[in-house]
């Protein structure tokens with residue numbers, strides 16, 4: 001049985017347009033019939049140009065937006081049928097890492113407080129000493145020196161902030177990580193450090209991950225399987241290297257052609 005399964009998933013938005021006298025409604029099919037499945041410990045790369053529906057798909061998986069139709073199954077259990085309380089506890093199992101860690105970290109909270117808050121989502125009654133120990137372990141896991149735990153986000157570089165955001169995502173012990181453009185804002189050299197960290201976390205913690213990017217080159221580096229999304233649909237799916245070397249769909253071929261090539265001298 002698949003660990004996570006998306007079954008004919010649709011998420012549509014209704015947009016009002018036109019004038020007051022002749023109002024029109026337009027349906028945006030952001031996710032338009034997606035079937036995908038992930039095994040435990042798998043990294044699925046979801047790739048496609050901006051606006052194709054990647055973020056909407058991940059928000060629907062997290063139950064932050066209701067699916068218009070279709071289902072999301074985790075270990076065979078439907079997530080779309082759950083009540084509000086069940087969804088809240090399920091959210092801890094699904095953690096997101098976003099593109100801009102500066103915007104997603106509270107500037108007035110130290111790293112310690114940020115991680116403490118995240119830990120307490122899962123372990124409400126955890127004592128001081130254990131909190132401290134877990135925060136040290138989390139910081140070491142993501143390659144940060146625990147000595148800086150009392151610092152604020154602005155005191156860190158972009159790459160370090162993304163490490164903090166990853167530590168925060170790991171704190172509630174999630175079962176699935178959704179990384180949405182989480183290295184897109186970083187310099188290329190920092191990108192590869194963060195990608196290596198995510199790969200290591202998968203190996204060490206057995207994390208299952210949906211890694212979203214508009215950049216097929218980045219996705220290829222980290223993902224076991226790649227799903228190519230275009231206008232709300234998955235137009236190509238397969239093992240990472242196969243999709244990269246033998247794309248079947250014209251859109252995938254165009255995406256591949258758009259990957260910047262490094263000059264030979266580099």
Ligand SMILES: Nc1ncnc2c1ncn2[C@@H]1O[C@H](COP(=O)(O)OP(=O)(O)O)[C@@H](O)[C@H]1O
Nearest residue numbers: 013014028030049050051052053054055056057
């Ligand atoms: N809350 C929303 N209301 C209306 N339209 C939305 C909403 N969120 C996203 N969309 C639209 O859905 C489409 C897919 O957007 P998105 O999932 O953000 O794409 P991506 O993450 O691939 O860039 C876009 O046309 C976007 O404008």
Ligand SMILES: [Mg+2]
Nearest residue numbers: 054055056180
């Ligand atoms: Mg997006």
